[in-house]
Amino acid sequence: MRRSKCLVLVLVATTVGCQSMPKFGNMFDWRKDRTRSQSPDEESGADEFQTNVKTPMIGEFTKVEGKNLVVLQGVGLVTGLNMTGDDPPPSPERTQLLEDMKRRNVRKPNEILSDRSTALVIVRAYLPPLVKKGDHFDVEVRLPANSDATSLNGGWLMETFLSEAAVVPGEGIMKGHVLAKAKGPILISSGEGEREAMSAVFRRGRVLGGGSSLKDRDMALYLLQDFRNVRNSNRIAQRIGARFYGYDRHGIKEPLANPVTDQKIELKILQRYKDNFPRYLQVVRKIAFRESDQARHVRMEMLKSKLNDPPSSERAAIELEAIGRDAVPILKTGLKNPALEVQFHSAVALAYLEKPDGLEVLARAVREEPAFRVHALAAMSVVEEAESNLLLQGLLDEPSAETRYGAFRALTTMDEKHPFVHGENMNDEFKLHVLDTKGPPMVHLTTRKKAEVVLFGAKQRLVTPIAVQAGEHIQVTAGPGSDTVTVSRYQLNQPDRRATVSADLAEVIRTVASPQFGASYPDVAQLLFQASKQRNLASRLEIDALPEAGRVYYRPQEGDGESPKSRARVGHSGDTPNLFESGKPRKPDDGKDDEDADKPAKPSDSGIDLVSGDKDGDGNSGSASLADARTSLPREPADSKPGAFTKMKNGFMRVIGAPVDYAEPPDDLD
Secondary structure (H helix, E strand, C coil): CCHHHHHHHHHHHCCCCCCCCCCCHHHHHHHHHCCCCCCCHHHHHHHHHHCCCCCCHHHHEEEEEECCCCEEEEEEEEECCCCCCCCCCHHHHHHHHHHHHHHHHCCCCCCCCCCCCEEEEEEEEEEEEEEEECCCEEEECCCCCCCCCCCCCEEEEEEEEEEEEEEECCEEEEEEEEEEEEEECCCCCCCCCCCCHHHHCCCCEEEEEEEECCCCCEEEECCCCCCHHHHHHHHHHHHHHHCCECCCCCEEEEEEEEEECCCEECCHHHHHHHCHHHHHHHHHHEECCCCCHHHHHHHHHHHHHHHHHHHHHHHHHHHHHHHHHHHHHHHHHCCCCCCCCHHHHHHHHHHHCCHHHHHHHHHHHHCCCHHHHHHHHHHCCCCCHHHHHHHHHHHCCCCCCCHHHHHHHHHHCCCCCCCCCCCCCECCEEEEEECCCCCCCCCECCCCCCCEEEEECCEEEECHHHHHHHEECCCEEEECCCCCCCCCCCCCCCCCCEEECCEHHHHHHHHHHCCCCCCCHHHHHHHHHHHCCCEEEECEEEECCCCCCEEEEEEECCCCCCHHHHHECCCCCCHHCCCCCCCCCCCCCCCCCCCCCCCCCHHHCCCCCCCCCCCCCCCCCCCCCCHHHHHCCCCCCCCCCCCCCCCCCCCCCCCCCCCCCCCCCCCCCC
16 A cells, blocks of 8 residues: 555656655645645745646736826817807806916906807816827817807817816815826817707817827736735746846846835836737736746647647737747747638737747738737737838738728838838828828828828829818819819908919828918818718728727638637727727726627727718628728719718717726636
8 A cells, every 4th residue: 555655656746747846744735736826925835836737827916007097187278269169157167277377477368268269178188008208199178068159160279287187076076186288279070960969069079199298107017915015026026027128228137027015016018019018918917927947848838739729829829928039939830820810829929029930921810801900910010120011011002991001000100200101290280191002092081199191092183173171261172174273261351372283182281281271180181071072082081990909700610500619809999909099998898708709890889980871880800890891981872863972970080988997908818
């Protein structure tokens, strides 16, 4: 009997390999410990038995703070209105604005407020995570409920300071520290609709990139209460610092995690992940808390098997990326797997490990699979290789609007001064990008985060006859068959201005935005929207054609039927790379599988405006988004009369609703 017990012990020792045996009083207790994750506080077990079947990860002992949106609010003054303002009635907001104007030494503030070219507005913004001092973000502007002003169209928000705002029961809205300031032209909807509905639309708007942060925001890891102590805080910071580090101005290596207290660890972001912080957080959470070299080798072999199995490849790629450069050979094996899903996840991880081996796979994923598109483009943008640049330029010729604009956004992220995508600064209002692409001509507008017009096709011309407006005072007109257009500006108490230019679309935009005519970005957006609506654009107009996360990938199946494992949601809406964030608050996500993953997404969930009137836009995974499925404008039915247009329900911009916190990264990627 004693000999058989010894044999059992020898077999167990052989199974765990070179691991040191723990001290134990009961064999069954030891086996039980092997199947669970260890607490970082269990010293004896952690020191003597470091290799577990399930390696403890940093994400099991911490949670992330600082990825929520901070709500900011202020009271501002809008000027430049076309007699649609009012004299605001007595209110706390009016008192606050008057005090601010006096601090700025504004003369006769009451007279300014009583002028109908001005209006008092409530300004709200959401300070994004990881924002740096001077970074820009969108600002919402609305008239108070008791205001008699009728429209903010054509208005300019004067500089307004924004502070933290919180609703305290019994105290109302309480102000905190001033964290940002805002100013700029107001973009509102210019669509059609019922008179009452449109009157409400004109009372609110947005200043694209009008907010400017006055401070930096970093993220932090907080230890869960059961594991909170100084030693664990230091050990976790050391583990992160060993994987992610930077260099100070003297060239000295410094970790990106700094233990501040027994519970808080400040977390800085690696430059390579600055445009995709959700990915960074996922990788940090998958760093092993404590693991011997032998244990890591065993785990890597297990991950190699999981990587080459499509259902588990996403999670395996994240864990291998968290290991670092030692995992590169394994990730390269995934590129040879026949499944596109495995190739894709391997290529993304390699890109963030600064390896260009998977670039061809990523470009193929962008073209062929919308569910992979957003993450593939984000990964391509971090590989500073000529091959990545050329592949992205090739994607600009694709027919998909989302693919083209996504590739453009990735290229400008890599190098905004690249000669192929470098834009022209239009009177410090917006940027005009004219791209010499080979695909079908397209015009792209943004209504969030960035004020830019992108022309895909360098020689686009307006179709005449034309008569459109750019704001309240600028008109663009031309007769039938004319090769030129006339730009005119008529304003009360101002001399008339007029210029005749080529019908070339880029030239017209440059002219109306020149100091002579002074069109703002909202004015140019109105011009393009009207021109598209009236068929004066020879190309399609697309708005906010951004790729999305959280789509469903349908795996190739043999035979009939579909099993639950035949589809996979690729990420979720909360982990969209901030490179492609629309600027809206992210939707909450619990990290669980969606039982309705195979159902088409509702148009309202797509985050893309319904300019086309396409009510059946397919924004779900496994197919293109609305930006791919739609045409820019509703085309007239085959039996309609020439010149008839389908009446649109919405304008080209939707104002976002209530603030929503960013989603927690899921504990597991399954």
